[in-house]
Amino acid sequence: MQTKKAVSISHPLEPLTGEEIEKAVQIIKEEKQLGDKVRFATVVLHEPEKSFVINFQPGQEFSREAFVILLDNESEKTYEAVVSITDEQVQSWEYIADVQPGIMLDEFDEVENIVRAYPEFQEALLKRGITDPDLVMVDPWSAGNFGIKEDEGIRLARTICWVRKFPLDNGYAYPLTGIVVFVDLNKMKVHRFEDHGIRTIPQTDANYSPETSDSIVPRTDLKPLDIVQPEGPSFAIDGHFIKWQKWNIRFGFTPREGLVLYNVGYEDKGKVRPILYRASLSEMVVPYADGSFAHNTQNAFDAGEYGMGQLANSLELGCDCLGEIRYFDAVLADSKGNARTIKNAVCLHEEDYGIAWKHTDWRTNQVEVRRSRRLVLSFFCTVGNYDYGFYWSFYQDGTIEMEVKLTGMLNTGTFDESGKSKYGTEIAPQLNASHHQHFFNFRLDTMLDGMQNSVVETHTEAEEEGEDNPHNNGFYTVSKTFKTEQEAQRIMDIPTQRTWKIVNPNSLNAVGTPVGYKIMPGENCLPFATKKSSVIKRADFLNNHLMVTQYDPKEKYASGDYPNQHPGGEGLTKYAEADRNIENEDLVVWYTMGHHHITRPEDWPVMPTAYINFQLKPVGFFDRNPALDLPRPASKSSSCHTKTGGSCH
Numbered sequence: 001m002q003t004k005k006a007v008s009i010s011h012p013l014e015p016l017t018g019e020e021i022e023k024a025v026q027i028i029k030e031e032k033q034l035g036d037k038v039r040f041a042t043v044v045l046h047e048p049e050k051s052f053v054i055n056f057q058p059g060q061e062f063s064r065e066a067f068v069i070l071l072d073n074e075s076e077k078t079y080e081a082v083v084s085i086t087d088e089q090v091q092s093w094e095y096i097a098d099v100q101p102g103i104m105l106d107e108f109d110e111v112e113n114i115v116r117a118y119p120e121f122q123e124a125l126l127k128r129g130i131t132d133p134d135l136v137m138v139d140p141w142s143a144g145n146f147g148i149k150e151d152e153g154i155r156l157a158r159t160i161c162w163v164r165k166f167p168l169d170n171g172y173a174y175p176l177t178g179i180v181v182f183v184d185l186n187k188m189k190v191h192r193f194e195d196h197g198i199r200t201i202p203q204t205d206a207n208y209s210p211e212t213s214d215s216i217v218p219r220t221d222l223k224p225l226d227i228v229q230p231e232g233p234s235f236a237i238d239g240h241f242i243k244w245q246k247w248n249i250r251f252g253f254t255p256r257e258g259l260v261l262y263n264v265g266y267e268d269k270g271k272v273r274p275i276l277y278r279a280s281l282s283e284m285v286v287p288y289a290d291g292s293f294a295h296n297t298q299n300a301f302d303a304g305e306y307g308m309g310q311l312a313n314s315l316e317l318g319c320d321c322l323g324e325i326r327y328f329d330a331v332l333a334d335s336k337g338n339a340r341t342i343k344n345a346v347c348l349h350e351e352d353y354g355i356a357w358k359h360t361d362w363r364t365n366q367v368e369v370r371r372s373r374r375l376v377l378s379f380f381c382t383v384g385n386y387d388y389g390f391y392w393s394f395y396q397d398g399t400i401e402m403e404v405k406l407t408g409m410l411n412t413g414t415f416d417e418s419g420k421s422k423y424g425t426e427i428a429p430q431l432n433a434s435h436h437q438h439f440f441n442f443r444l445d446t447m448l449d450g451m452q453n454s455v456v457e458t459h460t461e462a463e464e465e466g467e468d469n470p471h472n473n474g475f476y477t478v479s480k481t482f483k484t485e486q487e488a489q490r491i492m493d494i495p496t497q498r499t500w501k502i503v504n505p506n507s508l509n510a511v512g513t514p515v516g517y518k519i520m521p522g523e524n525c526l527p528f529a530t531k532k533s534s535v536i537k538r539a540d541f542l543n544n545h546l547m548v549t550q551y552d553p554k555e556k557y558a559s560g561d562y563p564n565q566h567p568g569g570e571g572l573t574k575y576a577e578a579d580r581n582i583e584n585e586d587l588v589v590w591y592t593m594g595h596h597h598i599t600r601p602e603d604w605p606v607m608p609t610a611y612i613n614f615q616l617k618p619v620g621f622f623d624r625n626p627a628l629d630l631p632r633p634a635s636k637s638s639s640c641h642t643k644t645g646g647s648c649h
Helices: 018-032 050-054 105-117 119-127 302-306 534-538 572-576
Strands: 038-045 065-072 077-084 089-096 136-142 156-163 175-184 189-195 235-238 241-244 247-254 258-268 271-287 299-301 326-333 339-361 366-383 386-395 400-408 424-428 431-434 436-446 454-462 475-481 499-508 514-521 546-550 587-597 607-618
Touching: 018 038, 018 065, 018 077, 018 089, 018 326, 018 339, 038 326, 105 119, 105 136, 105 156, 105 175, 105 189, 119 175, 119 189, 136 175, 136 299, 235 339, 241 366, 247 326, 247 339, 247 366, 258 366, 258 386, 271 302, 271 386, 299 302, 299 534, 366 400, 400 436, 400 587, 436 607, 454 587, 514 587, 546 572, 587 607
Parallel strands: none
Antiparallel strands: 038 065, 065 077, 077 089, 136 156, 156 175, 175 189, 235 241, 241 247, 247 258, 258 271, 271 299, 271 436, 326 339, 339 366, 366 386, 386 400, 400 607, 424 431, 436 587, 454 475, 454 499, 499 514, 514 607, 546 587
């Protein structure tokens, strides 16, 4: 029950402040008498009930609560708690058996030091002629779950290694493929050391900055390209609420998901019409193709095992973002429960996006053209060797887009005695980069003109030859509305142009059909790992591009609450086993998109950005083009044909 208002917090979905994080930690430490062996894996806003948020009015009182995940390294137990910051008490406390929270940042640092100091590791380095352990890069990976009896119940990280020739060297050019070290993260000691034998280390350097590579000479023929908004940006900000053009958007930031969108709506005919209640990255899974000992357990669940938000970068003007930028800090908790601020974690800016619409009447030579602009809300994170940018874009015609930008460093290894691998590409002499895939699952809690929504699948069929189709050119669409969760587990189908549309059957447009938004896929693929594989046991949802479930606030993550070292069977596939009704219900749409990465030399030594996206596009949501009221652009050069008044028309 929301009863008390927290000081200076204007909305119940505002992220926790640093003061609130530390207050919640203090309350729980004192009430539960926690020792210094307890780590705080998560301290985030305990989001109020949806009905309360939807009906919330400015000035209304509300309480503030934190959701906390704790790991006791001594007892090796995991707990969940809800703490009332307002009432200064622990509201709930629950032991969660047989789970492992995601790996925390300080665990990464501790693991590297533990491995470097391990005597057998140092001996293995000496066998390879390496005398300075400080030049060795020890990358901790999640250990996964492969049914190894001696690993059961132990909180593990699996480390693989590379070596630098000097401190700023790109060590990923020099893999130490034979060495694998498992570390017990609760006891912080080596659990298992493996040396699979010495392999030839490649010799070609892979440095990519002018300071570290003589072969890189920066181009000098690139002229300045400045983005200038002399009157400032067109958006207005109030805390984490953004108003831009006809868009209303609220956002938050969590250590697991990164950016979270809330209460996204578009103003139409003087009224803000809701589209999304909540939208975020639910999980990201990266299965590798290599079956060798070095790579066959590499199946990263980057959100659930590491946390995309906790790995966010601090962005820089002119480098990561251009134009009239507004930045937002992300305030998270470290494992000791202290507030940690990532400066400039989120970037907000406008971009010109070419032509919004145009028509030339060739009879009258009358030209009307409007330029498109989009609002972009983004963050970038680094997960080990890879870097990912997540960009939510909002267009003036009502379209919403999510684009992921993939860049950074390939995961590298050396070849076995055969000198080749069918599971990767030789990207530099004697250096192998395994083929792999990147899957992104997005949880879309839709709210088109209200909470009662449905999902319609449409495909196209060719008309049979006959009186109505004498020249065999006819085709038409066939649609059906999903009724249950099991029915709504679907993949893309290019031959039939299968599409999915979220509709509100209770809200009709000007032509009497339900208002809707269609999922417009971009690049996509399906996994090649089979159902017997560990990764698919833990992420069976990858075998569908679309799934739909009835809303349950506890069902937030496609991989389940605790994917780290989990044997599988949890998450989205389990949610959908209930086979609940999803017609004219409060529902959640889960969309998975995949990037199929067959590695290439041009991806080395640092990968040119790859792009993958999907859009939510209005289909019957508006009665007509909602961007008709865009102003005529002013003529600024001879490249823009003008008729009168200095504007493009």
